Amino acid sequence: MYPINLILDNKPCVVLGGGHVALRKVKGLLDAKAKVTVISPEIVAELAKLVEEKRIIWQKKCYEQGDLDDFTLAICAIGNEKINAEVQREAKQKKVILNVVDRLEFCDFALPAKIRRGDLLVTFSTNGKSPALAKYLRCKMEREFDETYAKWLDRLVQLRKEAIKTLPTSDDREIFWRSALSDDVMELVKNKKYDEAEASIRDAISSFRA
Structure with a gap:
């Protein structure tokens, strides 16, 4: 893997899925100042609050081909293998960079565990091999990076x-x-x-x- 930090200010990004995992991904994109759309028939209460506050856009529907049009980056947090494969095919066709949660083989990039303090961003990566270890190391270092x-x-x-x-x-x-x-x-x-x-x-x- 080659480590980079993407500049997503005002870039259109989409999260597929409306559960708590999707919520974490949405929060990370908002921290990066991206324009976020969520596509899911249902969403958890915290996502609904972000919609109400007009911080994100919600398309109340299931994913279907064509939904990645006009997006720079996509994160799939649906957890369905058939949909994962469909999303990957479309992302390759549309040249949209893709992360599929917990399925590195479908991904163009892996999401590191991170500590963010203002403009200071410290990340921990295991090349996707053990997100749990990356999160453990982040927790150990959070006290150091105040x-x-x-x-x-x-x-x-x-x-x-x-x-x-x-x-x-x-x-x-x-x-x-x-x-x-x-x-x-x-x-x-x-x-x-x-x-x-x-x-x-x-x-x-x-x-x-x-």
Whole structure:
């Protein structure tokens, strides 16, 4: 597998199925700012609430050929082998990237377990071999990745802009950040001493300029 993060802002995505598994997939797509449609004859209460809030579109029907038209990405959470195969055929024809829950052989991509803190996204993948292990590792690490690093990331946005003005090439910038984000700086971040950490990065930028 080749790991990527898809940019789904305002992209039309569809989830087939209306149960609790489908709900989890819908929430993940909404977190990614996708435009989400659910196709299912019935949906759980939390999905109905999202429909009521106009956060998703619900097509109250069973899946049929042609339903993937105009979608960028599809997730099938129906749990029926015949439908899985039908959805896969249509997805290939329409060049829609597809994930079928718990059936890697039907998938174009696997969904990792994830920790999201603002714009910070940490993922755990087992190449689809054991989603349970990926979820276990995520739970173990959730305490480590609290809001501390997300707040630091917000500050790094401006620091990165300043560094780009000073460091002329991508190679220069890669070398700089490897050194600048040192254990000492990250220890300051861990202790929420953001101003001190930011000052250290700015000093490093100024030293490069000199």
